[in-house]
Amino acid sequence: MQQSITGWLWGAWLILCWACANAQPAPVLILKSREGALYEPVVQSLVNELKRKTPDLNPPIFSLTGSKTDAEIVRNLLERKPRVIVAIGTDAALQLKQHTHSLPESQRPIVVFTMVLDPVALGLVPGAEQSDPHFVGVALTVRPQRQFRALLDVAPQAKRIGVVYNPNDATSTRLIQQARDDAEKLGIQLVEASATKPEEVPQALNTLKNQIDAFWLIPDPVCAAPQPFQQIQAFVSERKLPLLAFSDSYVRRGALMAVGPDLAEQGVLAAELVQQILNGTPAETLPLLTPRRLLSYYNTAQARRIGIAIPDMLLNLAEKVFDQ
Structure with missing residues (x-):
């Protein structure tokens, strides 16, 4: 009987630990503009680079669908209260800009975008030399x-x-x-x-x-x-x-x-920005990165x-x- 109670308590403790761990908000989330092969080299290199520097970092990955459900996807993602969201592609970046703009300052995550052709023209950052307090990233632009x-x-x-x-x-x-x-x-x-x-x-x-x-x-x-x-x-x-x-x-x-540009490099550059933000560097002090390798x-x-x-x-x- 005592052994049964001990086993039950042990199981309950494990469940409680699991629940507490899963209740903790993930520091980094990834949002892709779509499912598909186009973004896979970026996602793979991004995750590998993040894990190389922070082995216990395992960011969940989400995808937009290009339908009316996208707004709900973004709202659910923001409810997780991540510190950083990596937006892969223009649609993901714009959706996050739209839905984070009205949040209280203390609740706004920092968005690191990549695979965005011209973030300045899209209003994500003020200019090539200046980032936004909540938006920084990697341009896909090649001169x-x-x-x-x-x-x-x-x-x-x-x-x-x-x-x-x-x-x-x-x-x-x-x-x-x-x-x-x-x-x-x-x-x-x-x-x-x-x-x-x-x-x-x-x-x-x-x-x-x-x-x-x-x-x-x-x-x-x-x-x-x-x-x-x-x-x-x-x-x-x-x-x-x-x-x-x-x-x-x-x-x-x-x-x-x-x-x-090398699409895999887009993920590596985004990971560099994420690491700097997690280490306490203000987003607005980080530059807009551009492809280093063609x-x-x-x-x-x-x-x-x-x-x-x-x-x-x-x-x-x-x-x-x-x-x-």
């Missing part, structure tokens, strides 16, 4: 000059670079302004065409006929969606023009080349089709070379 230089290494004759963008998109507009400045520094011309919706892309391409030596695809939803990309690809293939993209997925589908991708089959010989040195340095 156009770095992409243009890579293009010129492959196609030095490309002096007129065409681009289609949505002038109503704040992120695209800031990127184009940077591109104008960078093109001027490199002695090349940026030839612009605008499209406010995918249906306008063919008309925009029509204005670029006989005006460009290469095409630059930017991460603008209007022109980077599957159908507009097919139209752009057909346009450049017919004219044997180099197509410079921002992601390896477009090179796999026929772009000549792409130069873009990856290059080439499509040698497309290079042959348009008569371009990519130097072996560049192919050897590439993250991946496609031949299809």
